[in-house]
Amino acid sequence: MRSLLFCCLCRSLHLPGRPLQSPAHQITDVQFMTIRALLTELAQNAMLAAGIPAECEPHVAPSKNPAFGDYQINGAMGAAKKVGSNPRELAQKIVAELKLDGIAQKVEIAGPGFINISLDSAWLAKLLLDQPPYASLAQGLEPQTIVVDYSGPNLAKEMHVGHLRSTIIGDAVVRVLESQGHNVIRQNHVGDWGTQFGMLIAELEAQLQQDERAELALQDLEHFYQKAKKHFDEDQAFADLARQYVVRLQAGDAEVLKLWHKFREVSLAHCEEIYELLNVSLTPEHVRGESFYNPDLPVLVEELKNQGLAQEDQGAQVVFLQELADKNGNPSPVIVQKKDGGYLYSTSDLAAIRFRVGTLGAARIMVFSDARQALHMQQVYTIARKAGFASEQVKLEHCPFGTMMGSDGKPFKTRTGGTVKLAELLHEAVERASKVIQDTELTAEEKAEVARKVGIGAVKYADLSKTRTLDYVFNWDQMLSFEGNTGPYLQYAYTRIRSIFRKAGINPAELEAQLQLVEPQEKALALKLLQYGETVDQVAQEAMPHLLCTYLYDLASLFMTFYEACPILKDGVDVEIRNSRLILSDSVAQTLRAGLELLGIEVMEKM
RNA sequence: GCGCCCGUAGCUCAGCCGGAUAGAGCAACGGCCUUCUAAGCCGUGGGUCGGGGGUUCGAGUCCCUCCGGGCGCGCCA
Numbered sequence: 001m002r003s004l005l006f007c008c009l010c011r012s013l014h015l016p017g018r019p020l021q022s023p024a025h026q027i028t029d030v031q032f033m034t035i036r037a038l039l040t041e042l043a044q045n046a047m048l049a050a051g052i053p054a055e056c057e058p059h060v061a062p063s064k065n066p067a068f069g070d071y072q073i074n075g076a077m078g079a080a081k082k083v084g085s086n087p088r089e090l091a092q093k094i095v096a097e098l099k100l101d102g103i104a105q106k107v108e109i110a111g112p113g114f115i116n117i118s119l120d121s122a123w124l125a126k127l128l129l130d131q132p133p134y135a136s137l138a139q140g141l142e143p144q145t146i147v148v149d150y151s152g153p154n155l156a157k158e159m160h161v162g163h164l165r166s167t168i169i170g171d172a173v174v175r176v177l178e179s180q181g182h183n184v185i186r187q188n189h190v191g192d193w194g195t196q197f198g199m200l201i202a203e204l205e206a207q208l209q210q211d212e213r214a215e216l217a218l219q220d221l222e223h224f225y226q227k228a229k230k231h232f233d234e235d236q237a238f239a240d241l242a243r244q245y246v247v248r249l250q251a252g253d254a255e256v257l258k259l260w261h262k263f264r265e266v267s268l269a270h271c272e273e274i275y276e277l278l279n280v281s282l283t284p285e286h287v288r289g290e291s292f293y294n295p296d297l298p299v300l301v302e303e304l305k306n307q308g309l310a311q312e313d314q315g316a317q318v319v320f321l322q323e324l325a326d327k328n329g330n331p332s333p334v335i336v337q338k339k340d341g342g343y344l345y346s347t348s349d350l351a352a353i354r355f356r357v358g359t360l361g362a363a364r365i366m367v368f369s370d371a372r373q374a375l376h377m378q379q380v381y382t383i384a385r386k387a388g389f390a391s392e393q394v395k396l397e398h399c400p401f402g403t404m405m406g407s408d409g410k411p412f413k414t415r416t417g418g419t420v421k422l423a424e425l426l427h428e429a430v431e432r433a434s435k436v437i438q439d440t441e442l443t444a445e446e447k448a449e450v451a452r453k454v455g456i457g458a459v460k461y462a463d464l465s466k467t468r469t470l471d472y473v474f475n476w477d478q479m480l481s482f483e484g485n486t487g488p489y490l491q492y493a494y495t496r497i498r499s500i501f502r503k504a505g506i507n508p509a510e511l512e513a514q515l516q517l518v519e520p521q522e523k524a525l526a527l528k529l530l531q532y533g534e535t536v537d538q539v540a541q542e543a544m545p546h547l548l549c550t551y552l553y554d555l556a557s558l559f560m561t562f563y564e565a566c567p568i569l570k571d572g573v574d575v576e577i578r579n580s581r582l583i584l585s586d587s588v589a590q591t592l593r594a595g596l597e598l599l600g601i602e603v604m605e606k607m
Numbered sequence: 608g609c610g611c612c613c614g615u616a617g618c619u620c621a622g623c624c625g626g627a628u629a630g631a632g633c634a635a636c637g638g639c640c641u642u643c644u645a646a647g648c649c650g651u652g653g654g655u656c657g658g659g660g661g662u663u664c665g666a667g668u669c670c671c672u673c674c675g676g677g678c679g680c681g682c683c684a
Contacts (some may be wrong), residue, residue: 010663043609057624057626059624059626061623061626062623064622064626064627064630065627065628068627072626074626074627077626078625078626079666080662087664109628111626111627112624112626112664112665113664114627115683154684191684194683194684195683196683220641224664288660290684312673313681314682315682316681316682317682319679320681324610325681326608326609326610327609327610328608328609330609330682332610332622332681333680333681334681335681335682337682338681338682339682340682342682344681344682344683344684345683345684360647361645371611371612371678372611372679373679373684374611374612374678374679375610375611375679375680376679376684378611387640387665388652394647400612402612402677403611403677403678414612427619431625437646438646439644439646465620465621466618466620466621466665467621469612469613470612470613470620471612471613471677473618473619473620474620476631478618478619478632478633481632481633481634481646482646482647483620483633483646483647484620484631484632484633485619485620485621485631485632486632489632489646489647492647493645493647494642494647496647499643499644500643500644503644504643506677528609534623535623538623542623545620546620547623550621550622550631553631553632554631555629560647560648561649563643563647563648564639564647564648564649566650567643568641569642569643570642570643571642588615606643606644607646
């Protein structure tokens with residue numbers, strides 16, 4: 001719980017059952033909370049005072065329809081059923097106990113027992129001035145150590161669209177969590193180990209012997225991989241060498257390791273480039289690849305065996321999970337060691353959990369990976385609990401995402417059916433954005449920067465704005481449109497506000513802090529601004545960035561409506577009104593910028 | 608066969624522990640620029656929320672069932 005408002009009423013939380021005495025106008029700065037949290041608490045107190053059992057929740061929610069006020073308490077109906085009384089009468093009793101002086105302008109009972117609250121404009125104005133919503137997210141939260149595993153490309157190949165969702169969704173959630181003051185540890189679980197590296201290293205050595213430089217040979221990783229594969233398939237001697245290299249690699253052979261390091265270095269450099277272009281906060285220090293866990297794997301399997309969790313089956317070491325059995329009682333099998341002695345991703349994922357809990361001190365672990373890995377993650381988490389790698393206190397979360405689809409409804413591919421390279425996709429985005437930008441006053445340099453921010457922002461926003469767990473359809477025209485719920489629309493809304501200040505020659509920081517919410521559009525905008533923290537909280541809890549996108553789009557839309565209805569710099573606007581509307585506009589700009597930053601999307605002054 | 612996910616306007620999507628006449632955008636149609644960025648705003652039309660049962664004051668939301676689609680299920684990751 002967190003945020004904007006404060007109130008001494010919170011003390012009553014420690015005195016359950018005791019009626020609330022403090023008049024609301026005495027609200028002072030003791031503890032931050034959102035409007036929703038404040039109203040929930042006040043409603044809960046009123047319900048207790050009305051004799052309703054404590055387990056009945058108030059169910060406070062923002063009203064969907066302006067006719068029903070700003071917030072509504074929906075708990076009266078449920079409570080009435082529980083205590084066996086008339087819901088409308090019970091609502092009356094609750095309202096009689098509600099201490100909303102100075103907060104609400106109107107409280108009404110409607111329908112079967114809804115309690116509709118219209119907030120007081122002066123109160124909203126004061127809140128907005130006292131606690132700018134975009135500036136106080138970290139207030140009052142218990143900081144946690146949270147390990148976030150995202151991106152995790154396979155270093156054998158070039159990054160492709162399959163890595164896009166994990167990378168940008170994970171990065172947005174990471175930024176949201178950090179904004180709340182949590183100790184976030186990024187883990188880029190790259191695929192830098194496994195049999196395919198034998199082949200790649202053999203190929204690299206072959207090319208180095210032909211006086212090729214590693215950087216040059218690996219310039220096009222995709223091409224290099226295909227070449228190695230072809231070589232492997234067609235040349236028996238090469239294939240044998242490759243297999244030999246796998247063994248030497250696993251045995252820690254210095255020469256082979258050196259080549260492996262070289263390969264890894266070049267491949268990682270390629271990832272860094274993509275991250276930078278994408279404005280993703282991952283850096284080399286966050287890389288913790290599969291190879292890191294290699295030494296721990298035999299130890300871990302031995303431990304699973306000793307605990308009686310793993311047993312030999314058809315030559316492999318297998319953990320049978322009764323917890324995940326089908327309805328016929330067949331346990332779910334998880335292989336942790338192959339019959340040839342090799343390990344699998346289950347094994348290194350388990351080692352990763354143990355490391356994250358034991359060494360990194362994670363209280364919460366979030367893994368952003370494809371929805372198709374759901375069963376695997378469930379198996380790994382179940383084993384981790386049983387083996388004691390993670391206690392019940394540690395939250396283990398798989399944050400799955402759906403597949404990126406083309407307009408034909410099938411997985412996104414090139415026209416010829418190949419894998420779409422991420423670098424090419426992103427460059428195309430910038431290229432397309434540069435064609436969409438109309439502003440002729442920008443210099444070539446400015447225009448290039450705007451194109452980059454708009455193009456990359458559009459790709460990210462399109463992805464982030466859809467429900468994470470669903471498949472989503474990739475569509476250039478839609479994401480680069482300035483109409484509707486898109487990145488460019490939000491960036492435009494921001495620049496539009498900045499242009500007001502440019503035109504007026506005013507620095508928002510020097511504005512006199514005074515705000516009056518007279519027109520309905522002004523009040524609606526202020527209320528929306530104050531709900532920023534509620535949204536960010538929810539994104540942090542559920543790892544669902546699309547909620548923030550929806551919020552920012554609503555905010556921008558409300559601003560546009562306000563802007564049409566309420567003149568600011570035009571002739572005949574009273575100075576105080578003008579100042580007030582400038583404050584409101586600036587608050588919107590700051591919130592848009594802060595929100596977009598949490599999504600990893602940049603804004604610009606002009607476009 | 609077993610399991611997970613999905614089905615909401617022509618299209619792309621929202622819908623917050625069940626809450627009031629199911630919301631946006633695009634597309635269609637009609638308005639609004641001599642004044643703050645019209646890349647905008649205002650309005651109209653458009654729905655058996657896949658079908659059918661059930662739970663209850665109330666179901667797009669929860670349960671069951673059927674239909675349709677996607678994905679996964681011991682030695683790839």
